[in-house]
Amino acid sequence: MDATGLLAGGYATVSTKVQVYEGSGADIFARINTDCQKMERDKDMTAVTVHEVLDSTLEAVAHVETVAAEVARRVGFRGVSLDHISLATHETTTNAVVHGNRYRSEKKVVVAISITQDRFKITIADDGDGFDPDTLPDPLAPERLSSGSGRGVYLSRAFMDEYHVRCRHAGGTEVTLVKYLRPR
């Protein structure tokens, strides 16, 4: 199963009342906005979900970051929390494109965003070779402090409330980032 198949199967369990957006049409923000407003009015509506299949490019990284930040802002994230979501989304999607799919055109990045009443969740999947975050060198070790790279996973973990990596048997990595929406 490729990354597309993996994520496409999961929606039935997300919510009994869920809005799914497929593709990356220009009007995606308008549709998300409408549904966020619906969610505010309708407390039974527990999730808004965005689902996109993207090429392994840096343009796709920028797109995912923009969509994630926009969705998060519309459900109430502001300031540092919003910055943390943007940064973790950027780093994780970049890793999927660069380290996972290695820019190969036949490999896709699949992104699923879901918002419930109390949290923002994004899952970013690639078709690469997988990795184990627990075996990465500590970027805070004295000999690594001056290194210009090796901080994306560390920062994503630090900035989000939950960070999960799942390596799939068929190959590829699925990273899930969660941020809780705290009352202001």
Ligand SMILES: Nc1ncnc2c1ncn2[C@@H]1O[C@H](COP(=O)(O)OP(=O)(O)OP(=O)(O)O)[C@@H](O)[C@H]1O
């Ligand atoms: N989706 C992925 N697929 C395969 N390997 C990955 C993936 N994400 C991360 N890695 C591995 O984990 C390492 C650490 O990633 P991390 O984002 O922390 O640093 P980096 O990408 O090397 O540098 P930067 O600080 O610019 O992000 C990567 O160098 C890569 O070996």
Ligand SMILES: [Mg+2]
């Ligand atoms: Mg990185």
